[in-house]
Amino acid sequence: MDAVRALQIENLHKTYVDAYSGDEVVAIGDVSFDVAEGEFVSVLGPSGCGKTTVLNIVAGFVEQTSGSVTVAGKPVSGPGPDRGVVFQNHALFPWKTVQGNVTFGLRMRGVAKAEREATAAEYLRLVGLTGFEQRYPHELSGGMQQRLGVARVLANEPAVMLMDEPFASIDAQTRRRLQEDLTRIFQEQRPTVFFVTHDVDEAVFLSDRVVVLSGRPSSVHEIVTVDLPRPRDWRTTGELPQFRALRNRITDLLAGDESHAVADPA
Amino acid sequence: MTGLARRLGRSGAVRTLGPFVxxxxxxxxxxxxxVFPPAFFVGPDAVLAELGGLLERGILPGYLSDSLTRLWYGVLFGLGIGLPLGFLVGMSPVARRLTWPLLLFFQAVADIAWLPIVIVWFGFSLTAVTFVIVYTIVFPLVLSIVAGIEQVPPELVRAARSMGAGRIQVFTEVIVPGSLPSVASGVRTGLGYGWRALVAAEIIVGTSGIGFMMFDARRVGDVAEVFLGMIVLGILWYALDALLLAPFEHATVERWGLVRQSAAT
Structure with a gap:
């Protein structure tokens, strides 16, 4: 592929010292892959394989031991608005209204009020939250909260949107709808997405490519290209033989890893 | 329960005053x-008569305003010192390491224990009383601000940072509102302690004020006036707390608490 590289991860390696035992623990062995502009890439792996650590390093929350992360050609150091994060527990500001949350990033970057409001209206419409501007997050359902989490990041137009198991804490019914919403939003806006999950169906349904990590210390096991047609929805996409084949293949990749996976309480 | 009783139970005045009946x-x-000799224990009628007398001579209003003025100065300086100090200690690991043992030590030295030396320094003056109130307010306030800052979910700070907030913006937009419930309860606790310290200080340092009034009455054996003083203290604090402090604390805690619950599910 010779598309523009929005995100490049090269030989990422992370060790940390366990606070209790004092032992050195390898969280990430050696991870390299990249995400093209406008591409949806999921990172999938057994629990405790360090996939969230990869995201945290890309977000700038955690520093890598070695290796490099480049976003739009610039090496990453510390968190920044070019890498907006959607958190598993939403991390919305409870004391701000929906409007206050969605305009937060724009306000931080000094965008004028009129433009902020226009942008906010656009992204709230995109996620279906028009009319809820003056509500507080606790007045919204879990699914609506996470849609706000997505709108808040997209309104800030990051070079890459990082999503850390965003639907893991949401009930199965709502989760399917949110996945369809997300794939529609992706279709409309074409943001670059880096998506962490442990749900194989979710990864296949949403992604252009799925990066399968091996168990700890993690490395890239295989990168699976998902060339399912878009737009996608569960009713049709979920029934496609290619969808099932991809899902089974990835499940096998993960299962093959299970046999020699290290027992991990996390 | 009859309809009348239910209606009465819902009324604020009945709910507030009912338990006192x-x-x-x-x-x-x-x-x-x-049951006790009348010289030691007087009834409500005697206290009411005493109230009338003290109001008529203007003593009670005068002492009351003296006490409230002292409290006001104490609170003003107490918050003025406690709020910035609390956020400084809470935000800076260095300041925290340097001051934490000191804070715990000085918090342990009871406010009243300062009175002897404060009297030596400032005499029987407003400064001495203010010093004690400020002292009493500052420490619980600082400790609860630090606790409040610790309770701000780190993910909120991360979210703000990844949307372009700088360090100062993280402070004003996330840390301050995020720690507000704890700050509110710190202010409430601090003021409660301050109020008690004021009365104690007036008893010892006193030249006027409710605390002084009570102790002076004891000297001349006027038990009704002592009783009256205690009742005034209770009513005054109850009013301040119920009308001002509790609603403020409740409003912040409730909204924030609701969100924490929904975030946990």
């Missing part, structure tokens, strides 16, 4: 039956 009745009964 049996207490006052018991008090009246004890006085009436002369």
């Amino acid at each position: 049996p207490v006052v009745a018991l008090w009246w009964l004890l006085a009436q039956l002369q």
